[in-house]
Amino acid sequence: xxxxPNNPMADRITDIGPPHYEQMFPPVIxxxxxxxxxxxxxxxxxxxxxxxxxxxxxxxxxxxxxLISIEHVRELCDIADKHCGGYLRFxxxxxxxxxxxxxxxxKPLLDDLASRGNxxxxxxxxxxxxxxxxxxGWVHCHTPATDASGVVKAVMDELFEYFTSMxxxxxxxxxxxxxxxxxxxxxxxxIAILGIHRKPPMIDHDTITGVCELPLAIAAxxxxxxxxxxxxxxxxxxxxxxxxxxxxxxxCGNCYTMCPSMxxxxxxxxxxxxxxGGKVSNSKSAPKFSKLVIPYLPNHPPRWPEVVQSVxxxxxxxxxxxxxxxxxGEWAERIGWEKxxxxxxxxxxxxSIDDYRLAYNTWRTTTQFKFTSHVK
Amino acid sequence: MAKHATPLxxxxxxxxxxxxxxxxxxxxxxxxQCWDILGQMELSYKDRITHWKHGGIVGVFGYGxxxxxxxxxxxxxxxxxxxxxxxxxxxPSSKFYRTDMLRKVCDIWEKRGSGMTNFHGSTGDxxxxxxxxxxxxxxxxxxxxxxxxxxxxxxxxLRTPSCCLGKARCEYACYDTQAACYGLTMKYQDExxxxxxxxxxxxxxxxxxxxxVASIARSDLSVIGTWRDDIRIDQAMVKKYMAGEIPAxxxxxxxxxxxxxDIQKEVINLCPTGCMSLDGGALKIDNANCTRCMHCxxxxxxxxxxxxxxxxxILCGAKAPILEGAQFATMxxxxxxxxxxxxxxxxxxxxxxIWDWWMEVGKNRERVGETMxxxxxxxxxxxxxxxxxxxxxxxxxxxxxxxxxEEEVEGGWERNVKExxxxxxx
Numbered sequence: 001x002x003x004x005p006n007n008p009m010a011d012r013i014t015d016i017g018p019p020h021y022e023q024m025f026p027p028v029i030x031x032x033x034x035x036x037x038x039x040x041x042x043x044x045x046x047x048x049x050x051x052x053x054x055x056x057x058x059x060x061x062x063x064x065x066x067l068i069s070i071e072h073v074r075e076l077c078d079i080a081d082k083h084c085g086g087y088l089r090f091x092x093x094x095x096x097x098x099x100x101x102x103x104x105x106x107k108p109l110l111d112d113l114a115s116r117g118n119x120x121x122x123x124x125x126x127x128x129x130x131x132x133x134x135x136x137g138w139v140h141c142h143t144p145a146t147d148a149s150g151v152v153k154a155v156m157d158e159l160f161e162y163f164t165s166m167x168x169x170x171x172x173x174x175x176x177x178x179x180x181x182x183x184x185x186x187x188x189x190x191i192a193i194l195g196i197h198r199k200p201p202m203i204d205h206d207t208i209t210g211v212c213e214l215p216l217a218i219a220a221x222x223x224x225x226x227x228x229x230x231x232x233x234x235x236x237x238x239x240x241x242x243x244x245x246x247x248x249x250x251x252c253g254n255c256y257t258m259c260p261s262m263x264x265x266x267x268x269x270x271x272x273x274x275x276x277g278g279k280v281s282n283s284k285s286a287p288k289f290s291k292l293v294i295p296y297l298p299n300h301p302p303r304w305p306e307v308v309q310s311v312x313x314x315x316x317x318x319x320x321x322x323x324x325x326x327x328x329g330e331w332a333e334r335i336g337w338e339k340x341x342x343x344x345x346x347x348x349x350x351x352s353i354d355d356y357r358l359a360y361n362t363w364r365t366t367t368q369f370k371f372t373s374h375v376k
Numbered sequence: 377m378a379k380h381a382t383p384l385x386x387x388x389x390x391x392x393x394x395x396x397x398x399x400x401x402x403x404x405x406x407x408x409q410c411w412d413i414l415g416q417m418e419l420s421y422k423d424r425i426t427h428w429k430h431g432g433i434v435g436v437f438g439y440g441x442x443x444x445x446x447x448x449x450x451x452x453x454x455x456x457x458x459x460x461x462x463x464x465x466x467x468p469s470s471k472f473y474r475t476d477m478l479r480k481v482c483d484i485w486e487k488r489g490s491g492m493t494n495f496h497g498s499t500g501d502x503x504x505x506x507x508x509x510x511x512x513x514x515x516x517x518x519x520x521x522x523x524x525x526x527x528x529x530x531x532x533x534l535r536t537p538s539c540c541l542g543k544a545r546c547e548y549a550c551y552d553t554q555a556a557c558y559g560l561t562m563k564y565q566d567e568x569x570x571x572x573x574x575x576x577x578x579x580x581x582x583x584x585x586x587x588x589v590a591s592i593a594r595s596d597l598s599v600i601g602t603w604r605d606d607i608r609i610d611q612a613m614v615k616k617y618m619a620g621e622i623p624a625x626x627x628x629x630x631x632x633x634x635x636x637x638d639i640q641k642e643v644i645n646l647c648p649t650g651c652m653s654l655d656g657g658a659l660k661i662d663n664a665n666c667t668r669c670m671h672c673x674x675x676x677x678x679x680x681x682x683x684x685x686x687x688x689x690i691l692c693g694a695k696a697p698i699l700e701g702a703q704f705a706t707m708x709x710x711x712x713x714x715x716x717x718x719x720x721x722x723x724x725x726x727x728x729x730i731w732d733w734w735m736e737v738g739k740n741r742e743r744v745g746e747t748m749x750x751x752x753x754x755x756x757x758x759x760x761x762x763x764x765x766x767x768x769x770x771x772x773x774x775x776x777x778x779x780x781x782e783e784e785v786e787g788g789w790e791r792n793v794k795e796x797x798x799x800x801x802x
Binding site: 003005008009011012013014015016017018019020021023024025026029033034036037038039040041042043044047049057059063064065066067068069070071072073074076077080081086087088089090091092094096099118119120121125126127128133135136137138139140141142143144147149150153154156157160163165166167168171177180181182183184185186187188216219220222252254256260263265266267270280281282283284285287289299301302303324325356357358 | 384385387388390391392393394395396397399400402403406410413417420421423424425426427428429430431437438439446460462465466467468469470471472473474475476477478479481482485486491492493494495496498500505506513514517518520521523524525526528538540541543544545546547549552554558561562565566569585586587588589590592593594600623625626627628629630631632634642646648668669670671674675677678696697698699700701702704740741
């Protein structure tokens with residue numbers, strides 16, 4: 001029976017969850033579930049996993065824009081049908097993986113991918129830059145301080161050689177979040193590109209009564225900068241509204257999330273901050289947060305040259321100076337953050353000194369430091 | 377034929393990385409509303425600001441999550457995106473797909489929406505990007521009836537759980553991440569679809585401490601595979617690594633000449649606890665002092681493997697900075713068996729205890745990690761009925777301000793100040 005608009009609740013199915021994962025497994029995965037012995041990266045973007053049964057699974061990893069059309073998805077399906085028995089998978093970092101069960105099938109797959117223009121770059125493995133996880137930006141979000149897909153495209157164009165090779169000291173995870181809500185969770189990335197606001201919210205008294213629950217807007221501010229207030233509209237009506245103590249505002253945008261009448265996005269105010277040195281893995285050192293090293297770069301669409309060059313500069317300095325296996329944050333901690341700023345040729349500003357919660361934990365409380373060009 | 381000129385976006389058709397602009401134009405030939413996506417985005421590139429209105433509550437009957445409402449602030453210019461809601465489909469665990477299923481999703485989405493997607497959203501959902509309110513019910517009907525495929529979560533509910541690829545194609549997986557992710561997703565369909573929490577709550581399942589789904593950074597409940605016996609060593613393979621016959625870290629450094637593999641420098645000296653040594657050419661691991669960081673196993677996967685008494689470490693309370701600052705998840709239970717056979721009984725019991733507490737004491741829009749921070753880890757452990765362990769802290773507290781309870785102190789707190797004064801003049 002088809003959907004009946006006059007009776008939408010008829011024959012309704014709910015709470016059935018996603019399709020079971022097992023029906024999505026190609027035979028080589030299903031047959032060797034839990035039996036894998038080891039893997040090796042044969043060339044950038046091509047992996048082999050070897051099972052205790054003797055089976056081998058060859059994986060070709062390709063980059064993707066994440067924002068993709070169903071025409072693109074259908075092309076992915078065409079490739080998977082032709083080479084992979086009708087199966088494929090996506091990684092947590094928006095790469096696509098095509099899997100085949102013998103080495104002989106790898107080259108025809110690679111040749112096919114290469115014949116389709118720049119749509120399917122092979123890479124993203126090992127000690128390189130893999131795909132940038134990111135958010136929606138101007139294509140779909142109502143709170144962004146920058147775009148997402150465009151910045152990612154510009155940065156990946158510049159870093160393309162690091163996607164298709166494995167020449168860095170360790171893997172470098174880059175992430176972009178287009179505002180401080182961080183849907184992209186960039187707070188533990190080697191290099192984080194973060195959209196920020198720098199102007200406090202405006203208050204639209206004409207609309208606030210209808211769309212905003214004032215106590216929620218007031219409670220939304222972590223710094224108590226929003227207070228109840230009264231305003232007189234042009235028609236003489238006195239309404240209850242809010243006021244903002246701009247000096248206390250740290251531009252998190254949480255008030256706008258709760259109240260549509262407190263917009264803060266602005267072409268001049270908004271831009272991008274760069275944070276570096278985070279990691280998620282527990283390998284060697286504990287997980288680390290990313291640290292703010294460039295407080296603001298302007299939004300210059302369509303290709304954000306300042307952002308692209310800053311990311312490249314940090315990556316090149318890391319590639320040149322870090323030890324094998326050393327993540328970006330581990331390198332910065334080994335040489336000292338004062339040396340990091342010097343090595344990357346990034347000016348140190350007062351904005352990198354924390355004055356929010358738990359700030360004291362990051363202040364230096366020892367006589368041990370390195371003399372750098374910063375100390376006159 | 378392009379409906380709007382897009383000179384700024386056209387710049388993003390250049391370069392070696394795949395272009396979403398080229399892709400959007402390709403889709404626009406079949407789905408004309410994509411011209412208006414391009415048009416509105418071009419306007420944002422010109423104005424350097426978003427043109428989407430704030431919020432909008434839409435959904436399917438009976439669900440409070442899974443659909444995110446979105447409206448253009450310039451519907452006259454871009455009628456194709458006047459309503460442009462997002463549909464979150466719950467992805468299959470670890471994102472393997474059969475093409476016939478994907479093609480059906482594409483066919484439904486071609487008819488019911490813009491034809492644009494995200495593979496995948498940050499939390500893991502398969503995101504269908506942009507449709508109108510009147511298409512939501514028919515779309516939901518088709519997904520559930522034709523594909524047996526349900527929506528994911530949004531809002532103050534359990535968000536769509538996600539997991540690493542685990543045992544499907546990884547030799548490090550210490551428990552069945554897919555089974556746990558799917559099992560708990562099915563158990564908690566009500567919590568995913570009907571918001572009843574103070575704020576969002578995320579589960580993420582990683583098979584080993586490399587944590588490929590970033591669960592320690594992003595999930596309110598983080599389940600990370602580990603083991604409690606000895607790392608398995610194949611000494612013959614260790615020798616092959618030392619002789620340079622097998623590339624280190626599965627050839628992850630293959631594009632650069634780092635010189636001959638040096639086990640002392642690259643493995644033993646980088647062990648965070650210094651629990652490894654070479655003894656007459658054999659690799660020795662003092663397992664009692666190993667913290668299972670994975671580095672040695674990552675570098676020599678053919679010689680070293682996790683132990684066989686495997687399970688997971690459970691951590692709680694990670695979140696991005698909004699609002700009180702970023703938090704990693706705090707280690708709560710050092711080791712738990714994750715067993716599909718008993719329907720994850722122990723884990724379920726813990727989850728429901730956490731929810732009961734958080735739903736009672738959590739403030740509106742307070743993540744559980746913030747509640748833990750506000751009320752303290754000792755309180756949390758007491759409510760969870762967990763014994764305090766030295767493993768719960770990096771170091772003991774350095775202040776003496778202990779919240780002693782009356783019953784802990786001999787004689788209680790009731791005292792007579794008059795009796796006190798008889799012995800102690802003012």
